Structure formats: C-alpha cells, structure tokens
Amino acid sequence: xxxxxxxxxxxxxxxxxxxxxxxxxxxxxxxxxxxxxxxxxxxxxxxxxxxxxxxxxxxxxxxxxxxxxxxxxxxxxxxxxxxxxxxxxxxxxxxxxxxxxxxxxxxxxxxxxxxxxxxxxxxxxxxxxxxxxxxxxxxxxxxxxxxxxxxxxxxxxxxxxxxxxxxxx
Amino acid sequence: xxxxxxxxxxxxxxxxxxxxxxxxxxxxxxxxxxxxxxxxxxxxxxxxxxxxxxxxxxxxxxxxxxxxxxxxxxxxxxxxxxxxxxxxxxxxxxxxxxxxxxxxxxxxxxxxxxxxxxxxxxxxxxxxxxxxxxxxxxxxxxxxxxxxxxxxxxxxxxxxxxxxxxxxxxxxxxxxxxxxxxxxxxxxxxxxxxxxxxxxxxxxxxxxxxxxxxxxxxxxxxxxxxxxxxxxxxxxxxxxxxxxxxxxxxxxxxxxxxxxxxxxxxxxxxxxxxxxxxxxxxxxxxxxxxxxxxxxxxxxxxxxxxxxxxxxxxxxxxxxxxxxxxxxxxxxxxxxxxxxxxxxxxxxxxxxxxxxxxxxxxxxxxxxxxxxxxxxxxxxxxxxxxxxxxxxxxxxxxxxxxxxxxxxxxxxxxxxxxxxxxxxxxxxxxxxxxxxxxxxxxxxxxxxxxxxxxxxxxxxxxxxxxxxxxxxxxxxxxxxxxxxxxxxxxxxxxxxxxxxxxxxxxxxxxxxxxxxxxxxxxxxxxxxxxxxxxxxxxxxxxxxxxxxxxxxxxxxxxxxxxxxxxxxxxxxxxxxxxxxxxxxxxxxxxxxxxxxxxxxxxxxxxxxxxxxxxxxxxxxxxxxxxxxxxxxxxxxxxxxxxxxxxxxxxxxxxxxxxxxxxxxxxxxxxxxxxxxxxxxxxxxxxxxxxxxxxxxxxxxxxxxxxxxxxxxxxxxxxxxxxxxxxxxxxxxx
Numbered sequence: 095x096x097x098x099x100x101x102x103x104x105x106x107x108x109x110x111x112x113x114x115x116x117x118x119x120x121x122x123x124x125x126x127x128x129x130x131x132x133x134x135x136x137x138x139x140x141x142x143x144x145x146x147x148x149x150x151x152x153x154x155x156x157x158x159x160x161x162x163x164x165x166x167x168x169x170x171x172x173x174x175x176x177x178x179x180x181x182x183x184x185x186x187x188x189x190x191x192x193x194x195x196x197x198x199x200x201x202x203x204x205x206x207x208x209x210x211x212x213x214x215x216x217x218x219x220x221x222x223x224x225x226x227x228x229x230x231x232x233x234x235x236x237x238x239x240x241x242x243x244x245x246x247x248x249x250x251x252x253x254x255x256x257x258x259x260x261x262x263x
Numbered sequence: 264x265x266x267x268x269x270x271x272x273x274x275x276x277x278x279x280x281x282x283x284x285x286x287x288x289x290x291x292x293x294x295x296x297x298x299x300x301x302x303x304x305x306x307x308x309x310x311x312x313x314x315x316x317x318x319x320x321x322x323x324x325x326x327x328x329x330x331x332x333x334x335x336x337x338x339x340x341x342x343x344x345x346x347x348x349x350x351x352x353x354x355x356x357x358x359x360x361x362x363x364x365x366x367x368x369x370x371x372x373x374x375x376x377x378x379x380x381x382x383x384x385x386x387x388x389x390x391x392x393x394x395x396x397x398x399x400x401x402x403x404x405x406x407x408x409x410x411x412x413x414x415x416x417x418x419x420x421x422x423x424x425x426x427x428x429x430x431x432x433x434x435x436x437x438x439x440x441x442x443x444x445x446x447x448x449x450x451x452x453x454x455x456x457x458x459x460x461x462x463x464x465x466x467x468x469x470x471x472x473x474x475x476x477x478x479x480x481x482x483x484x485x486x487x488x489x490x491x492x493x494x495x496x497x498x499x500x501x502x503x504x505x506x507x508x509x510x511x512x513x514x515x516x517x518x519x520x521x522x523x524x525x526x527x528x529x530x531x532x533x534x535x536x537x538x539x540x541x542x543x544x545x546x547x548x549x550x551x552x553x554x555x556x557x558x559x560x561x562x563x564x565x566x567x568x569x570x571x572x573x574x575x576x577x578x579x580x581x582x583x584x585x586x587x588x589x590x591x592x593x594x595x596x597x598x599x600x601x602x603x604x605x606x607x608x609x610x611x612x613x614x615x616x617x618x619x620x621x622x623x624x625x626x627x628x629x630x631x632x633x634x635x636x637x638x639x640x641x642x643x644x645x646x647x648x649x650x651x652x653x654x655x656x657x658x659x660x661x662x663x664x665x666x667x668x669x670x671x672x673x674x675x676x677x678x679x680x681x682x683x684x685x686x687x688x689x690x691x692x693x694x695x696x697x698x699x700x701x702x703x704x705x706x707x708x709x710x711x712x713x714x715x716x717x718x719x720x721x722x723x724x725x726x727x728x729x730x731x732x733x734x735x736x737x738x739x740x741x742x743x744x745x746x747x748x749x750x751x752x753x754x755x756x757x758x759x760x761x762x763x764x765x766x767x768x769x770x771x772x773x774x775x776x777x778x779x780x781x782x783x784x785x786x787x788x789x790x791x792x793x794x795x796x797x798x799x800x801x802x803x804x805x806x807x808x809x810x811x812x813x814x815x816x817x818x819x820x821x822x823x824x825x826x827x828x829x830x831x832x833x834x835x836x837x838x839x840x841x842x843x844x845x846x847x848x849x850x851x852x853x854x855x856x857x858x859x860x861x862x863x864x865x866x867x868x869x870x871x872x873x874x875x876x877x878x879x880x881x882x883x884x885x886x887x888x889x890x891x892x893x894x895x896x897x898x899x900x901x902x903x904x905x906x907x908x909x910x911x912x913x914x915x916x917x918x919x920x921x922x923x924x925x926x927x928x929x930x931x932x933x934x935x936x937x938x939x940x941x942x943x944x945x946x947x948x949x950x951x952x953x954x955x956x957x958x959x960x961x962x963x964x965x966x967x968x969x970x971x972x973x974x975x976x977x978x979x980x981x982x983x984x985x986x987x988x989x990x991x992x993x994x995x996x
Binding site for chain 1: 396399400480494495534535538541542545546549
C-alpha cells in the first residue's frame with residue numbers, strides 16, 4: 095500500500111494560459127494543446143532523476159448540457175520522460191506510438207510533456223457539417239513511476255481541463 | 264424515618280443525575296469525533312488522497328450513528344427495552360477500552376514515523392548521494408572527454424581523408440584503421456563518406472552485424488556542424504560510448520569517423536545503481552509529506568476499522584451477554600403484569616443460566632400457588648354463594664313466616680328477630696332490637712321476656728306457653744310461645760330459639776266453635792221443653808186465674824214465666840242461629856240498596872241520618888239478607904245504646920277492592936274493657952241481650968271474606984263493616 099500511495103496522480107489548479115486549438119483538414123480532426131504549468135514543476139523532478147508523465151485524454155462530443163450520451167470518440171495519449179542523470183539526457187517516450195528518442199536539453203523534455211501539437215484525434219467522416227461539437231482535453235500529471243494505486247481509477251484527478259467548441263463547414 | 268427518606272431522596276437524585284449524564288455520553292463522543300474529523304479534513308496538498316476521504320467518511324458515519332443514538336436516548340421517555348442500557352454501556356466501555364490504546368499506538372507510530380523520516384532524509388545521506396552521483400557522472404564525462412580529445416587528432420588525418428576520398432585501397436585503409444584502433448583503444452572504428460556510405464571499418468573481436476548501422480541524428484549533427492560529438496548508447500551487451508569526428512577536407516567535411524568504446528560493465532553497473540538510488544531517494548524525499556500523511560491515514564483507517572469491528576464484536580458479545588438479562592427482565596415484567604405462563608428459554612450453564620433456571624422454578628411454583636389460591640377462592644366463593652342463597656332462603660322464610668322467631672345466643676344477645684315478631688307485637692318501625700335481650704323485655708315485649716327468663720332458668724330444653732299480652736292500644740293478643748335451648752354440641756351456635764304465634768284468631772275460632780256446640784246442645788236440650796212450658800203457663804193463666812186468691816200475684820208470676828220462656832226461646836234462637844249460620848248466598852247488590860233499606864227501616868228515628876250517594880252504581884258481591892242483618896244489628900245497638908239526642912250516621916265508602924259501611928254515633932261509647940270483648944259471644948251490656956248479635960255479625964262478615972271492626976270506641980263510636988267487592992271463588996265456596 096505504501097508503494098502504491100507514493101505514485102498517486104498530482105493535481106494542479108487549472109491555468110488560464112492553457113490553450114486548445116482544433117484544426118481540420120479534408121480527412122482528419124487535429125488538436126493542438128498547450129499545458130501551462132510552472133517550469134519548476136517538471137524541471138525539478140527531471141533533474142532529480144524522477145520520471146514524469148502526462149496523460150492527455152482527448153474527447154470529442156456533441157454540445158449537450160444535460161445529456162450524458164454526448165461522446166463521439168476519445169483517445170488517450172501518454173507521454174513520459176525518463177531522465178538519465180549519468181549522461182544528462184532525457185528519454186522521451188510516446189506510449190501511443192511507441193516512439194522514443196533521447197534529448198540532451200531539459201527544455202525539450204518539458205516541451206514534450208506540456209504540448210500536444212497537431213495531434214490527430216478523429217476521422218472527419220464521423221462528424222456532421224454545421225453541427226457544433228466540443229473537444230475536451232483532460233490532463234493528468236504523474237510524477238514518479240506510473241503505477242497508480244488501484245483506487246486511483248475510482249476517483250481520477252485532473253490537473254487541467256480544456257474545452258473548445260468547433261463546427262465543420 | 265425522615266432521615267432515611269432524605270437519604271433515599273438524595274440517592275434517587277444522584278441516580279437520576281448519573282442517568283442524565285450517561286445519556287449525554289454518545290453526544291459527547293460524537294462531538295469529539297466530529298472535532299477530530301474537522302481537524303483531519305483532507306486538503307489539496309495533504310497527500311492523503313482517497314484514503315483520507317475514506318477515513319473522513321468512516322468518522323462521519325460513526326458520528327451520525329452516535330448522534331442518532333444520543334438523540335434517541337434524550338427523547339426516550341418510556342422505559343427502554345430490558346438490557347438495552349447494559350448493552351450500550353458494555354459496547355461503549357469496550358470500544359473506549361480499545362480506542363484509548365489504539366490512539367496511543369497511533370500517536371506513538373506517528374512519532375516514530377517522523378523520527379524515521381528525519382533519519383531517512385538526513386543531510387549526510389543527501390550529500391553522500393550527491394557525491395556518489397557526481398562520481399558516476401564524472402566517469403561518463405571522463406570517457407567522453409578522452410574520446411573527444413582523441414578524435415580531434417583525426418579530423419584532418421591525411422590517410423583517413425584519402426580513404427574517404429577513394430584514393431586509398433581497402434587493404435591499406437583497413438590496416439590503418441586497425442593500427443589506429445589498437446593505438447587508441449577503440450573496439451570499433453568505421454569510416455563514412457559524405458553520403459553516409461560506409462567506406463571502411465574494423466571491429467575488435469567477432470563481427471556483430473553484417474551491415475553497418477545507420478548514422479544517428481547525433482552523427483549527422485556532427486557532420487553538419489563539423490564538431491566532434493559523443494553519445495552513450497545502451498545495448499544488450501552493455502553501454503557503449505560512441506564518438507563522431509567529422510573528416511574535414513580542404514574545403515569542407517568529406518566524411519565521418521565513428522568509433523565505439525565499450526564501457527566497463529562493473530563500473531557501469533555501479534554507476535547505474537547510484538543513479539537509481541539517487542532517483543529513488545529524491546522521489547521519496549519529494550513525497551515525504553505524502554508518505555507521512557499516507558501513513559497517518561493508513562493508521563487511522565486501521566484504527567477506525569478496528570474500532571468499528573470492536574464495536575460490532577462488542578455489540579454481538581454484549582447482546583449475547585445481556586440477552587438472558589433482557590429475557591429475565593421481560594419475564595419479570597410479564598409476571599408483574601399477571602402473566603404467569605412465562606418460561607425463559609434454555610440458558611447457558613453459567614451464573615445467568617442458573618438465574619434463569621431459578622426464575623423458571625419460581626414462576627412454576629408461583630403459578631401453582633396462584634392456581635391453588637384461585638381454586639380455593641372459587642371454592643370459597645361457591646360456598647359463600649351457597650351460604651348466601653341459604654341465608655336468603657332462610658331470611659325469606661323467616662320474613663314470610665307468620666310465626667315470630669327470635670334467636671338469642673348464649674350471652675343473651677339477640678341474633679335474629681324476624682318481621683313477624685314486629686307485626687304480632689306491633690313494634691314500631693323505628694324499634695331497633697338492642698344487643699341484650701333483657702333490655703328488650705319491656706313494653707309489648709315484656710311477656711316475651713318473661714317467657715325467655717323462664718326458659719333460661721328451667722332445666723328442660725323445651726318450653727311452651729300460651730298467654731295473653733295486653734297491647735298498648737288495649738287490645739289483647741293470645742300468644743303461643745315455644746322456646747328451645749340450642750345445644751352447642753357439634754353445632755357452631757348455642758343459644759335459645761323462641762317461636763311466637765298469634766293464636767288469637769284460632770282461639771276465637773275455637774271459642775266460637777265451642778259456643779256453636781253449646782248453642783246446638785242448648786237448642787237441642789232446652790228449646791223443646793220451652794214451648795210446653797210457655798203453653799202451660801198461658802193455659803194456667805187462662806184457666807186458673809179466676810180460681811186463685813190473688814190474681815195480681817198470679818198474673819205476675821205467670822207473666823214472668825211466659826216472658827222468661829220467650830226470652831229463653833229468643834236466646835235459644837240466637838244460639839241456634841250462631842250454631843247453624845247458613846253459607847252466604849252471594850250476588851251483586853247495589854251498595855246504595857242496603858243504605859236505602861236501612862233508611863226506610865229507621866226513617867222513624869229523626870236522629871238517624873243515612874247518607875245515600877245519588878247515582879252511585881257501585882256493586883258488591885254479598886248476601887243482602889245477611890248484610891242487612893249486620894247493619895240492622897249495628898243500627899239497633901246504636902239506637903239502644905245512645906240517648907234520644909245523640910245522632911247516628913250510616914254511610915258507605917266504596918273503593919276498587921272493598922265496600923265499607925260505617926255506623927257512627929255520638930253516644931257515651933264503649934269502655935276499654937268492653938271494647939276487647941265486644942265481639943265475643945255471650946257478651947252484652949244490655950240486660951235483655953243475648954250477647955250474640957255482634958258475634959253473629961262478625962261471623963257473617965268473616966264468612967264474606969271481610970271484617971267487622973270497632974274503629975273508635977267513643978266520640979264517635981265507630982263500627983265498620985268491610986266486605987270485598989269481588990269475592991274469590993274459593994272463598995265464596
């Protein structure tokens with residue numbers, strides 16, 4: 095139980111500087127999100143050799159206030175940075191694609207954790223034109239090994255929430 | 264007693280106060296618990312997480328349970344279920360007993376955790392780890408610096424440039440690379456032209472791959488920037504330091520030299536261990552507050568669970584313990600309510616079980632005793648009812664008995680005196696028999712007292728006497744008194760029983776019967792010679808009157824014989840009438856008719872006033888001749904007994920049942936002695952009367968079922984003939 099408790103998700107207050115943008119092309123809906131956090135929040139653990147991960151839950155749904163069945167599609171992206179203190183490098187791992195690469199700049203690692211650039215979310219054919227939709231991004235931050243306690247799923251914490259409405263023309 | 268009462272009141276007051284304080288215990292515990300809950304309320308940076316909210320929830324649930332129980336206790340006005348208070352006390356005591364050491368253990372554990380944390384995250388450990396990491400990092404830096412310095416010597420190496428340019432054959436270039444590898448200590452040396460095509464290479468040991476691995480981004484960066492670059496690559500067989508040196512020609516970079524050095528496994532393993540330990544340490548240090556909070560909440564959670572489990576176990580244990588007490592209290596309550604069919608179920612073989620079994624035995628015996636008492640009560644009730652019925656029958660019998668009964672106990676106290684005694688002796692309604700019979704022996708009871716004295720002092724057990732009692736109104740009763748001494752042998756009562764009968768009517772009837780017999784005999788023996796005597800006297804008067812010397816004397820004598828003979832004949836006639844009184848021939852007669860007859864018969868007397876009610880059609884069933892005879896007798900007596908100036912009144916009074924004829928006169932009246940004997944035969948105040956008139960009149964009245972009475976002896980002298988208007992068939996016959 096002690097080990098599990100060590101790696102509970104970290105909660106942060108949402109920041110107004112967070113941004114979420116929706117891009118579309120002929121076939122795909124993309125989103126670009128930026129998580130605004132203090133630099134110390136990621137920098138200090140990374141310099142201490144502690145792995146940091148951000149879990150992005152992107153959800154596309156209809157604009158409904160009082161109905162629960164508004165979901166059309168969702169996708170979860172987990173980005174993780176594992177520091178290497180000996181070589182002073184940081185291994186960036188994208189769990190969604192399985193791609194990883196090493197960088198030697200901590201700013202690159204922090205940018206990797208705090209931004210989601212032009213990320214493909216949904217096939218455009220699933221949406222109707224001239225219908226309002228809402229893209230919501232919930233971000234959870236895990237500092238330490240991402241072995242959450244079994245009860246963390248019962249009461250998930252959210253570090254930041256972003257929402258953006260859009261309409262296909 | 265007053266002191267004891269005051270002490271009892273103080274004791275009760277103290278018990279009530281203690282009870283009220285006990286009622287507040289759950290609410291006080293709830294207050295303490297809610298205070299602790301507020302103090303431990305989770306915050307965002309608390310680090311307790313989900314467990315903190317679980318603990319808060321548990322404490323709130325416990326608080327609500329305590330508040331609910333406390334409010335129920337405060338609002339409880341009636342007596343709670345038996346054993347519930349004891350059960351609550353046991354649960355509270357057991358939970359408190361467990362709670363106190365649990366809290367102490369928690370506080371001690373928290374202190375130990377704090378101390379432990381201080382030891383774990385000591386500054387010396389921190390410094391040590393920093394230095395260890397610096398050493399490891401220094402090793403890697405040293406390897407990279409050495410590799411970079413060595414590579415700088417080959418950037419403009421002519422042989423390498425020739426090899427990359429294609430101006431050196433493969434054998435020569437390979438030999439050069441081998442020599443270079445040996446001199447620098449590199450395990451692998453590769454040459455790439457500007458197009459990243461490998462133009463040569465050697466490898467110490469066995470060949471690990473047929474094709475050269477493509478250039479990494481770092482290698483390309485090295486060629487692009489024209490700088491020596493190193494990087495650390497982790498492979499299956501260990502970590503390798505890879506260095507890239509651009510080969511710079513006269514104008515630009517024309518190739519790339521890539522060398523590899525395998526790092527020593529032991530050093531690398533130690534360095535990685537240092538790095539892992541450092542990371543873990545920093546991670547633990549970063550979560551220091553969270554660890555402490557987690558430990559506190561885990562301990563609190565365990566404590567709460569233990570308290571809850573202890574409460575449940577205590578409740579079950581207390582319920583099991585107090586169940587026999589509750590059953591016993593309930594059974595006692597039912598016994599108090601009168602339900603004796605109570606039995607406590609099988610109890611454990613301990614003190615409470617023994618108590619329950621003793622209670623069952625007591626209840627069984629109590630039930631048997633109550634049943635016996637109820638049976639005895641029923642028997643007594645039935646006996647009492649029977650006795651009451653017998654008493655009622657006896658009282659009814661005595662009340663309806665015409666014989667007077669007086670029961671006197673051995674002490675001379677009157678135990679019973681029935682209504683007949685009062686009626687016979689005409690005791691007044693307010694006459695109450697006193698306890699001592701000797702005190703009763705006065706007035707009309709005087710002769711009865713004398714009879715009782717005689718019975719009391721005689722040796723025989725039975726005494727019977729007939730005697731006359733002079734009543735206060737001058738009336739004389741002829742009583743038959745019988746007395747018996749009640750023996751105490753066997754019976755519960757000893758004393759004297761006096762039975763008194765008024766035999767005046769019987770004596771009168773016997774006297775009348777005797778007179779009738781005398782009259783019959785006289786009529787038979789005297790009446791026959793009287794006629795020849797009278798005829799002979801008349802004959803003597805006619806034949807020998809002229810022959811006697813003194814006619815006057817002769818006339819007087821013969822007349823006397825004739826008169827007395829006639830008187831004797833009348834007397835005999837009356838006696839004969841009295842002896843052979845015919846049965847009345849009843850028929851309906853107008854009451855006024857008899858008055859009219861009397862008025863016509865006595866109209867010659869001016870002082871006689873007959874009151875006839877006009878248009879009165881009241882009838883009476885009677886023999887008119889006999890009634891007329893009675894009225895004539897009464898009127899004749901009044902005329903003869905009063906002076907010429909005295910008025911005589913005859914009138915009738917008719918009711919639904921009776922017809923009454925009243926005769927009143929204003930004469931001198933009848934003296935007290937004569938009034939008592941007035942209706943006796945052969946009693947007359949007239950010199951020439953036979954004394955049978957009123958006796959015959961009374962006989963006629965009685966034959967009609969009525970009565971002839973003297974209502975007033977004087978002023979006025981008042982007689983009343985009362986006859987029933989409807990004579991019963993039986994009486995008529």
